Amino acid sequence: MTISDQPQACDVAIIGGGAAGTLAAIGVLRAATAALRVVIVEPQLPLGRGVAYATRHPEHLLNVPAGKMSGFPDRPDDFLDYLVEQRAFPQLQRDALARTFVPRLHYAGYLRRRLQQAVDASPAQLDVRAGRVVALERHADGVVLQLDSGQPLLAGRVALCSGNALRPLPARGAGAVAAGKRVEAWDFDAVRGIPTNADVAIVGSGLSMADSVVSLAAAGHKGHVHVLSRHALLPLPHAAGPAADYDPQPLLAMPLRQRLRMLRRHAAEAALRGIPWQNVMERIRPLGQALWQSLTPDDQRRFLRHVVRYWDVHRHRIAVPVHAQLMELRRQGRLHLHRGRLETVVAEGACVHLVALDPRRCPFQLDVQCVINATGVEMRAQAMRNPLLQQLLGSGIARPGPHGIGVDSSADGSLLDAEGVADARIRVVGSLRIGTLWESLAIPELRVQADDVAHRFV
Known part of the structure; x- marks a missing residue:
């Protein structure tokens, strides 16, 4: 692979280098039988990390056992094979490792290793551009991508794998709270950097909340943690036992x-x-x-x-050890669950005051030193603060997906324009298909979509 800053034409451009984009690139490289030129455009290198696998902290575990995390539909044990090859857990036998919830930090390394192997074995060439696509135009001879560097890229085919965006904190005044007092759950280092004696409010009770709680615990946090969400439902764990045998x-x-x-x-x-x-x-x-x-x-x-x-x-369940940690913190009286809708967030001196309405619409207040935004994945394309998506929607090259979720695509993943016309040169992979598919975020869906795009492009 080479990191390239020079403009060039290419056969396939992949927008986004997280898990979806990396899997799409691997698929194209493996399927190629000729000297194609493939370009990945990704602002946050190295590849394969995205949001889910960007963590470097061992307390963040995969939410699925290692034996079910292969990146390829035709190689169901591939991630397990990688862990064994790397001797990542030499103390565990293969069967035990298959049942283990391993740290997520291993997954980005797995994707990059398989990508390099695909490059080495392919007649195609892969270039990686450290940048962001800010606009896209369709022409008769291809699709022109405008990068934030100002340099255009002409592509024959495009895979749109732009990944996930975090919802903003849903409260008046949140934007005025200074950094340090307001932390994004996906900023794993910032969460770990919260003072150990600070009382913390986490807005949202899903998977990002669980990541934040285990990060705080790993950093030696001793303060109280208040979790606020509309339903006050914590993630549930996986369970062992016999398989269910009903017909779904x-x-x-x-x-x-x-x-x-x-x-x-x-x-x-x-x-x-x-x-x-x-x-x-x-x-x-x-x-x-x-x-x-x-x-x-x-x-x-x-x-x-x-x-x-x-x-x-x-x-969407969590690793058994993570759930056990949440339950132990609740038993100790350090993790508190509140049901309510957040209304306002105001910083005053050393405190951050959160006002919420309970299910009876009665206000209550939480006074903490820091608030963490763990509200999860933004599903509305118009609200993702992504310049490319804003341009696609504004120009009519794309339209919102059903119920305003993601962008609309056909059954084969082709992008649909404002008139509902599919452009087979532009395929959508991953979270942007959530409106049409709903389940389109996890590796089992991404690996199938990436494989399908690869075989349609080559």
């Missing part, structure tokens, strides 16, 4: 309410047989996208309004 296919023909009743029934029946509810959810894991797409638009809106947070905590 009939769920696809049911409306939303009936599906929920049926899943509760399956969970109750499984419990009588000693099968945890987590394994009931595992049975619908391969159907996540089909379950979303088979809902009517009205039922999709009901899901987003009433069900989404319950789906998240049951479907």
Whole structure:
């Protein structure tokens, strides 16, 4: 690989070098049979990190056991093979390692290793540009990408893998709170840098909150941690036990309410047989996208309004050791859970005052020294503060996805313009497809999409 600052034309341009972009590049390189030129444009090097795998801290664990984290649909044990090759956990036998929730920091290294191997074995050439794509124009002879350096790049085909954006803190006054008193959960070093005796409020109770809590604990934090969210639902853990054996296919023909009743029934029946509810959810894991797409638009809106947070905590579970750590901090009286909607955030002297409304719309206040924004992934493309997405939407090259979530794409991932016309030269991979697919953030979805794009581009 070479880091290139010179303008050039290319056969394939990949916008974004996180997990999705790196997997797409590996797929193209492996599929290539001729001397193609492939360019990845990514502002935050090294490749393979993105948001999820940027952490360098060992307390941040994968939320899925190592044996299920392969980056390639045709090589289900590939990540496990990598860990064994690297002797990352020499004390563990292969079977035990497959069941282990390993630190996330290993995953970016895995992706880069497989990328380098693909480069070495491919007739194609890979260049990496340290920069950001700020605009895109379609021409008869290709797609022109404008980089923040001012240099254009002409590409025959483009994979849009721009990754995740953090929601802003949803409260009046939040923007006026100084850095240090207001920290983003995805800024892992800043979270670790919070004074150990400070009382902290974390806004949001999902996966980013769990990362923040374990970071604070690893840094020796002794203060109180207040978690504030609208539903006050903590992430739930994985569980061992027998596999559930019911047929999930009939769920696809049911409306939303009936599906929920049926899943509760399956969970109750499984419990009588000693099968945890987590394994009931595992049975619908391969159907996540089909379950979303088979809902009517009205039922999709009901899901987003009433069900989404319950789906998240049951479907997107956390590593067992992380859940145990959260429960122990609650038992010690150091982790406090508050249900409410955040209204205002005001810094005054050494304190940050948060005012929220409880479910009865009665105000209550939390006084802390620092607030962490852990509100999670922004799903609305217009709100992502991404110059490229703003330009695509503003020019009509793209349109918002269903319910305003992500950008719209066809069944094969082709970008749809404002008139609903697909451009097969531009394919969307990953979180921007969430409106059409819903399940489009995790490695099982990314590896399939990246593989599909590679074979369509080469």
